Amino acid sequence: xxxxxxxxxxxxxxxxxxxxxxxxxNALRDAGMEVVYTGLHQTPEMIxxxxxxxxxxxxxxxxxxxxxxxxxxRIRELMNTSGLADVKLIAGGxxxxxxxxxxxxxxxxxxxxxxxxxxxxVVTFIEGLFPxx
Amino acid sequence: xxHLEELLAHFASGDARAASRLMSVVERGGxxxxxxxxxxxxxxxxxxxxxxxxxxxxxxxxxxNELTRAFRGAGKTVGVVAEDPSSPFSGGAVLGDRLRxxxxxxxxxxxxxxxxxxxxxxxxxxxxxELADVLDAFGRDVVLLExxxxxxxxxRIRFSADTVVVVLTPEAGDEVQSLKSGLLEVAxxxxxxxxxxxxxxxxxxxxxxxxxxxxxxxxxxxxxMTSARDAGSVDTLTKALADHDRYLDAEGRRAARRRExxxxxxxxxxxxxxxxxxxxxxxxTQRFDAIFERVTAGALPPWRAARELAESxxxxxxxxx
Numbered sequence: 001x002x003x004x005x006x007x008x009x010x011x012x013x014x015x016x017x018x019x020x021x022x023x024x025x026n027a028l029r030d031a032g033m034e035v036v037y038t039g040l041h042q043t044p045e046m047i048x049x050x051x052x053x054x055x056x057x058x059x060x061x062x063x064x065x066x067x068x069x070x071x072x073x074r075i076r077e078l079m080n081t082s083g084l085a086d087v088k089l090i091a092g093g094x095x096x097x098x099x100x101x102x103x104x105x106x107x108x109x110x111x112x113x114x115x116x117x118x119x120x121x122v123v124t125f126i127e128g129l130f131p132x133x
Numbered sequence: 134x135x136h137l138e139e140l141l142a143h144f145a146s147g148d149a150r151a152a153s154r155l156m157s158v159v160e161r162g163g164x165x166x167x168x169x170x171x172x173x174x175x176x177x178x179x180x181x182x183x184x185x186x187x188x189x190x191x192x193x194x195x196x197x198n199e200l201t202r203a204f205r206g207a208g209k210t211v212g213v214v215a216e217d218p219s220s221p222f223s224g225g226a227v228l229g230d231r232l233r234x235x236x237x238x239x240x241x242x243x244x245x246x247x248x249x250x251x252x253x254x255x256x257x258x259x260x261x262x263e264l265a266d267v268l269d270a271f272g273r274d275v276v277l278l279e280x281x282x283x284x285x286x287x288x289r290i291r292f293s294a295d296t297v298v299v300v301l302t303p304e305a306g307d308e309v310q311s312l313k314s315g316l317l318e319v320a321x322x323x324x325x326x327x328x329x330x331x332x333x334x335x336x337x338x339x340x341x342x343x344x345x346x347x348x349x350x351x352x353x354x355x356x357x358m359t360s361a362r363d364a365g366s367v368d369t370l371t372k373a374l375a376d377h378d379r380y381l382d383a384e385g386r387r388a389a390r391r392r393e394x395x396x397x398x399x400x401x402x403x404x405x406x407x408x409x410x411x412x413x414x415x416x417x418t419q420r421f422d423a424i425f426e427r428v429t430a431g432a433l434p435p436w437r438a439a440r441e442l443a444e445s446x447x448x449x450x451x452x453x454x
């Protein structure tokens with residue numbers, strides 16, 4: 001039996017706004033995915049621990065604080081050293097285009113989504129990462 | 134499959150990533166799942182399994198977080214299986230129990246796994262018990278199972294755990310009447326959570342009166358008042374859990390209870406495989422469709438149609454012997 005795609009949605013760092021993360025969580029649920037939402041103020045270590053224990057197919061983080069150039073590479077690096085090298089990472093939030101381009105060059109960072117992205121595009125993008133699922 | 138053997142070997146040496154992947158294998162079902170469960174089963178039975186159930190919003194996840202803190206403080210390792218409903222429309226789910234389980238972060242002695250119900254109608258699906266088996270075999274001292282928001286008829290939960298905690302809130306006042314027969318009957322411990330709110334004392338009084346009538350086999354289910362704001366209140370719940378654990382240790386009660394639980398799990402699996410075997414027969418589906426037309430036409434009441442179908446199957450199975 002196939003399991004639906006399982007996605008971890010996490011908010012690393014100090015910003016306290018999770019409206020976007022919740023909107024994405026609902027959109028993925030409506031697309032038939034199982035979404036683990038871990039809430040605000042997570043350290044990269046907590047996010048990795050949740051991803052390991054939940055055995056998710058994809059990690060999705062939302063960063064609005066401006067700390068994305070620190071947090072996202074750190075999360076990716078910890079994933080690689082924690083047995084999650086094969087799990088993809090995507091991110092959303094307030095991420096300027098030139099930063100997004102740089103982040104996307106990191107192996108395993110599959111996509112960066114800025115303000116104005118439609119939830120439909122995110123769903124289509126994620127489904128495209130897992131052909132045949 | 135060499136990969137599975139490798140995972141099982143890592144699992145045996147305490148690798149959390151391997152445990153997590155094995156749980157996914159179990160979730161996917163099929164032959165690999167059976168192999169994992171075969172390997173895991175002989176190593177189960179060591180953990181104290183505690184089911185936490187009650188209506189949605191009663192504070193089950195928060196209470197489990199507090200219990201986890203208390204068990205960790207006492208040096209015990211903890212596993213949690215938390216179930217949330219799948220959408221019947223999309224099949225998807227938002228699993229939010231982890232949101233409240235802040236104590237899990239950064240402590241390898243805590244392993245939390247979220248599970249979507251995927252069409253199971255009971256508060257804890259059979260899969261939850263199997264994931265609990267994996268955590269038990271992983272060596273967790275305590276395995277906490279969190280049900281979905283449970284209804285009053287949700288009594289099968291007693292087969293998932295050694296101890297069942299039913300959590301209610303002061304707002305549940307009027308519900309208590311309807312819970313009298315049902316959920317409260319399987320409570321080893323009743324808990325009035327959010328006890329800092331108004332009405333908690335009177336609910337606890339009502340519950341006490343009900344529980345007095347539930348004394349059985351030397352155990353009087355206690356009524357606890359808990360609040361996540363009051364660490365002391367959680368300590369009293371932890372103490373009640375330890376009391377029940379000791380109670381189970383005496384006079385072979387734990388073995389008797391587990392025997393009953395295993396019987397229920399076996400029976401459920403047998404029923405499931407009998408059902409799926411029976412429905413694989415094209416003969417039955419044809420007959421079902423035919424007899425359904427007669428029911429729709431008003432020629433037969435459903436119960437008589439069901440009996441006719443069953444009898445024709447019975448005759449078939451006898452003649453094939």
